[in-house]
């Protein structure tokens with residue numbers, strides 16, 4: 001919050017004081033007026049209006065309507081908290097009337113209230129919510145995670161948590177309500193769902209104790225009003241408020257001493273957490289401001305360059321205009337916009353630029369003007385992009401001073417370093433995939449792009465022919481974002497296209513289904529370390545605990561098949577993995593459950609390390625389990641990674657040399673239909689593996705590293721391959737990169753334990769100190 005935002009609160013008598021305190025703690029202030037004779041005057045001197053219908057009566061609703069209409073006229077944001085909207089006919093009617101007269105920016109409600117607001121129109125929604133809802137229809141709301149004061153005394157016993165809707169239903173509910181009232185909905189519950197009808201954000205975390213506090217929902221509504229009172233887009237404001245509130249609840253929960261303190265202390269800690277968070281943010285903001293002042297430079301962060309939309313009217317469909325399309329794109333999540341209209345006159349660029357600038361400013365997205373520093377200045381844009389045949393960067397800086405962003409183009413490392421030296425704030429590199437928008441371009445090789453990213457300190461964006469499909473080929477190049485013309489402007493469904501582009505930047509998630517190695521060198525421990533080092537988010541479903549160390553295995557305790565399945569359910573129903581690595585599964589029953597679950601969830605990119613025979617030749621799983629593995633899991637795998645003894649069992653052939661390896665791998669591919677990476681190991685060669693995918697047969701050569709500590713190399717290799725596949729890398733490159741990672745880990749020469757020790761999965765790098 002930059003300035004002290006005043007929120008006009010028409011509030012709930014039960015929570016009036018809490019609302020005032022929360023606004024003060026968050027750095028704003030509350031002004032409370034309710035009489036019809038003064039509400040409009042007070043609305044006008046505040047920056048936001050909060051309509052909490054609280055304990056409604058005719059006069060209160062009339063005042064809410066007057067204040068809401070006045071705020072609408074003045075363009076001030078209005079937050080509506082329709083307390084207990086479905087609890088009585090009177091409430092339903094009065095809140096309905098209010099919504100006919102006032103356009104809210106945000107409706108902050110719980111799921112019951114959301115349904116009640118939709119109910120008049122669509123009775124079916126209630127049926128979808130199930131019988132539990134019917135039990136309380138027309139009565140009070142449940143605990144509802146936001147503890148609204150009015151109803152905290154009349155909860156209908158025993159139905160609280162069973163009233164929570166499944167997330168998907170909650171999402172649909174929020175989207176429908178947002179569409180119906182053309183506003184943002186901030187719907188609290190087990191998880192908070194924020195939607196403006198197009199965008200949806202789900203927020204989790206917090207602390208269950210918050211629902212035992214009177215008025216926590218009212219306080220959140222006040223935070224929503226405060227956030228949008230400073231001009232923040234209502235969707236962002238609601239999401240920020242809900243995130244802040246859950247964060248504060250978590251902090252409060254952590255600081256309450258459960259033995260000594262009760263719910264009263266929790267409430268105080270909640271306020272403490274809020275004020276401390278705001279203090280910290282204020283401190284950080286001042287630091288950034290003073291840094292910006294010192295540098296006197298407009299700063300563009302790598303995040304702001306993530307999805308950079310570059311205009312070209314030629315891609316617009318009938319009925320579309322640059323303004324409507326840019327508005328849709330930035331609302332959907334585009335992070336930067338460039339006005340690039342090669343055939344427009346100066347006057348047209350200035351007038352179009354001013355309109356786009358307004359839209360971009362509203363959504364806090366920088367507008368950059370192509371080629372012309374002079375026009376960027378006239379428009380008041382955030383910056384300019386100049387190429388090699390335009391005005392040079394130094395000259396542009398002279399003209400614009402230190403406050404404008406300047407982007408430069410580069411096609412090789414030398415040009416990139418020159419642009420950086422000349423004072424560019426970011427670099428655009430292309431055309432990475434050719435282009436139908438710009439004809440006079442040469443294609444920039446991926447290797448050159450990697451070298452540029454490595455060489456410069458400033459952010460780099462790739463440009464040219466980038467689509468939601470081919471963007472994954474840019475994974476691992478080091479770019480900070482992509483600049484896109486036709487891929488966005490010619491898209492039919494633009495919000496969906498933005499979502500697809502942004503998804504490419506999301507952190508990828510990988511699941512390991514394997515056994516634990518308490519000594520940390522192999523099994524799920526090695527898998528998780530490998531995933532972290534390879535930049536993906538690791539998750540694990542533990543199939544067995546082993547007591548082992550570098551000298552051997554001392555004990556095994558399997559989980560039950562039911563529990564094995566339960567873990568996989570927990571993972572897939574919340575954080576869907578982009579790839580799965582399967583390691584040691586010791587019984588046929590567990591293998592069966594794993595196969596069924598992976599089929600049920602249609603898991604992708606399954607890499608299976610068939611831990612059947614140790615490198616020394618010992619069988620590690622029972623015969624029936626081996627059959628289940630072959631019959632049930634191999635057909636689901638994209639790749640299996642046997643060592644030589646395992647490949648001998650699978651192919652039924654002896655493997656004595658490289659040629660035997662090739663024919664054994666081909667036989668396995670033929671029989672089981674999945675790709676095979678046959679690991680050379682010390683019996684044939686130390687570092688070369690044979691990859692056979694059916695279409696392609698290739699030796700993947702690696703560097704031989706003298707290191708006796710090889711505990712967990714198989715787990716590490718397969719996890720690294722799964723991580724690469726999750727990032728969208730093709731199979732051959734995924735294997736090649738995984739082998740390089742393994743080589744580096746071996747080269748660290750970690751030497752722990754009495755036997756064959758583990759590797760250093762961090763490659764000796766400490767990422768936080």
Ligand SMILES: Cc1ncc(COP(=O)(O)OP(=O)(O)O)c(N)n1
Nearest residue numbers: 371385386387388409428429463483
């Ligand atoms: C982000 C971004 N990168 C590169 C370019 C290309 O600029 P330039 O080489 O000057 O070519 P034109 O766009 O002027 O045709 C760009 N515009 N944006």
Ligand SMILES: Cc1ncsc1CCOP(=O)(O)O
Nearest residue numbers: 430431435437464465485486
């Ligand atoms: C301006 C520019 N510079 C290199 S390629 C290009 C055009 C990119 O357009 P598209 O994304 O439609 O290929």
Ligand SMILES: [Mg+2]
Nearest residue numbers: 371386387390
């Ligand atoms: Mg140019």
